[in-house]
Amino acid sequence: xxxxxxxxxxxxxxxxxxxxxxxxxxxxxxxxxxxxxxxxxxxxxxxxxxxxxxxxxxxxxxxxxxxxxxxxxxxxxxxxxxxx
Numbered sequence: 001x002x003x004x005x006x007x008x009x010x011x012x013x014x015x016x017x018x019x020x021x022x023x024x025x026x027x028x029x030x031x032x033x034x035x036x037x038x039x040x041x042x043x044x045x046x047x048x049x050x051x052x053x054x055x056x057x058x059x060x061x062x063x064x065x066x067x068x069x070x071x072x073x074x075x076x077x078x079x080x081x082x083x084x
Contacts (some may be wrong), residue, residue, distance in 0.1 A: 041049075
């Protein structure tokens with residue numbers, strides 16, 4: 001069952017404020033431990049995946065450009081047909 005913190009007690013706020021530096025210190029200690037456990041990719045893997053991302057971005061840009069031009073031409077033809 002969850003415990004509730006009562007805001008009405010004046011000592012409660014002071015206790016929480018006093019424990020804040022300890023909580024921050026614990027957070028950064030845990031963060032350091034987790035960062036030591038991370039398996040970092042090699043430089044070769046980083047370059048390869050970066051290349052894939054750049055190629056994919058340009059491929060999607062080209063695809064959306066073609067689709068946009070196609071839809072734009074259809075809409076323009078519809079507007080021209082109905083405004084005559």
